Amino acid sequence: MYTPHTERDIREMLEAIGVSSLEELLRVPAAVALKAELDIVPALPEYQLARRFEHFARKNTGADAISFLGAGAYRHYAPPAIASLAMRGEFLTAYTPYQAEVSQGYLQAIYEWQSYICLLTGMDIANASVYDGATALAEGSIMAINANGRRKLLVSRAVDPNYRAVLKTYCDGLDVEIDEIAVRADGTTDLDALEAAVASRTYAAVALQSPNFFGAVDGLSPSARDAVEASGTVPITVVSEALSLAALATPASWGAQIVVGEAQSFGVALAYGGPYVGFIASTEEHMRRIPGRLVGKSVDKEGRPAYVLTLQAREQHIRRERATSNICTNQAHCALIATMYLSLMGKTGLRDVAALNLERSREAATAVSSIEGIDLKFTAPFFNEFVIDVHQDTAPVLAALKARGILGGVDLGRFYPEYATCILVAATELTTTADIAALAASLQEVVHVHAHAR
Template sequence: MPYYPHTERDIEQMLAVVGVASLQELLKVPEAVALREELDVVPALPETEIGKRFDEFASKNRAAQAISFLGAGAYRHYCPPAIMTLAMRGEFLTAYTPYQAEVSQGYLQAIYEWQTYICLLTGLDIANASVYDGATALAEAAIMALNANGRKRILVSRCIHPNYRAVLKTYCDGLDVEIDELPVSTNGGTDFAQCAELMARKEYAALAVQSPNFFGNLDAPDEAVRAEAEESGTILIGVVAEALSLAVLQPPSNWGAEIVAGEAQSFGVAMAYGGPYVGFIASKNAHLRRIPGRLVGRTVDKHGKEAYVLTLQAREQHIRRERATSNICTNQAHCALIATIYLALLGRAGLQDCATENLRRSRELATKVSSMTGCTLKFDAPFFNEFVVDVHTDAVPVLARLQKENILAGVALGRFYAEYSNCILMAATELTSSADIDALCDALKEALHVAARV
């Protein structure tokens, strides 16, 4: 179905006004670049058939209906229907970046509310209007630190999400910045033993630590590491891949993080096979001029009436070009809007209920799985809603067997950490039922039994 209104008569009249005889003449290009070959694009379908085609695609995604304990940076959470009712309103959906503040007050206010929510959750002074996702938030946070102290190395915990570290590396390769990693300790946290000595070289722009970390465990540098970071001028960056944890856990700013970079997909944004999601960056006031992306500020109009506007744009690419703090043009406004509405709907008590349900369900899962023969919890550390299970045999065939029962038990850690090839990262959220957990345990028992026989 075409989405243009032109009748043949319109086209004739308009061509006459322009003064050309045909559309072909209007679109004439040099002979050397004129299109010669037949285009191989999907065929045109009536709208009724488009719906069917995508129903077919959807039905092939059997994982969407499976019993799932997948987490690892993307989480299945409850989304109250009011979110979509509001966010899908055409005024929000079909607006551009709010450059014309006078006709964008509503969206600007919503983004100002988002910035406030992120400040409250992270315990920091300022937050931007969002970035692409958690991984790019970490990369942009690292660039803020590099720009702040002019150093060319970054120190990161190996307990940070492997995908986040990989993206950081992609960005750092471009900037000719080196990355060094702190190892994983025996209890699934960052091993800070060498940290003070490394930072004392005063080469590192930043130290980045994730909490809850990739293994689900709470993780934080201790007092001595914090003191050395301050002494050596190393900026502490906190990373949060499961933003819901901030409802009940102390934020990284409490252990001295000056910048917190994270992912807010958990706040009502669909998993959608990986995107779009919504990253956030919050920081202390001192980094205001280095924060990337859009910022909404509250000010007044010429009559003194309260008004919102995109501000401090002198940092941005469309003004500063190659001297900008970042090349970011779009943010994730619509996902940030969804997250803002989610937080408004849940409120303090609702968000705490949700987080506490995650604590409860994940402990039920951990208790039941670890009570089975052949399964132990890999680490003995406090966790939020995911944790590592050691099945004492290669995890990949075990997961494959469970998959046949329509159960996705978690992420095989060998994919990211060769030394944990017997381990599975499992998550439970408020949507995980006891029946799901029991089904997993039954199937897991059988799968381990088979594995033991082979």
């Protein structure tokens, strides 16, 4: 129970308060008294509690399988130094650093995180984090809506379907419409359609993802960039595989004004979907529209460098219904982990990890696409994820792989009826040559069997 009270403590404290019992302290009108017996799990001593959770954990057999799952959450190596540092109680048990004098360490770490995100994306400023990649897209879109007052958004269908679903949830509240741009046969966004759409000058923002949901490197061509700029539409780039930022041309280089994304790849555990860490970066002109916490560098009264939460006039606890967002909690601890990851890896390590992701995913793509009956769906260059077409229902294929201890990828038909025979396959630095061989051998058997069955 973690409460230190002895019977004597309780007695003395009740006496000091001037009441006779705990019940008297918690008395409520009869009309609102407990109306049912509580149905709660039994209290367990700590060693039995641990057994119970180990029992739960053992049922997660998916954690031990050979995995080619990606699609917005990636398996990467995290040096143990991260856990050892991040689990220090000073970091773990601190609140939002309102009292700057006793929070300099955490504030500095967040300032370093903001700086890392700026350096990686090529943007001018970044916030102290938001919940995750999907909510970063929603909040980034609201920034654009607040910038130009338009009430429609244009989003590529190659943006992560979960992000688009969350964006729709938010837009239903804001009464903002979303239109989608089609995907070309090569797996990238149809920029001709994009140029034609923005010419209406009715869209607050246009959002593209790179690498996009299919793993393909996507983005605005010079001509599309000109069309977007001329139309007064805010270009937003979505990055759901943050590791790609170590290798690919920055979103800034093709004109993004707002970059939103997910930094789970930087040392944050998969943990069945969370907590992860979203980021929002932008050009300086959007500084006062950015949601969430911002840490700034200032000085203390002796003139010593000091960090502090700043530009708080944007925030809900000051401005209430006129705030830029309702965000209060951010993902500070995950941002801290990502900052540690980036610091440990460094420029050299990050480049190496990115190169290994490029290499292993190409090995996997080559091995799999050389199997008869399987093709690569798209031709555009990819980062660490690609789409295969098995030319048959994917469910039995993935089930047969699963029976062989392999999670072969994400069934694309789940999100795109037009790609019902396709699977999204990811390979990272943790994917071994043996894993790739096992996938290829199993697919050979499975797809072969099904081809005969037809």
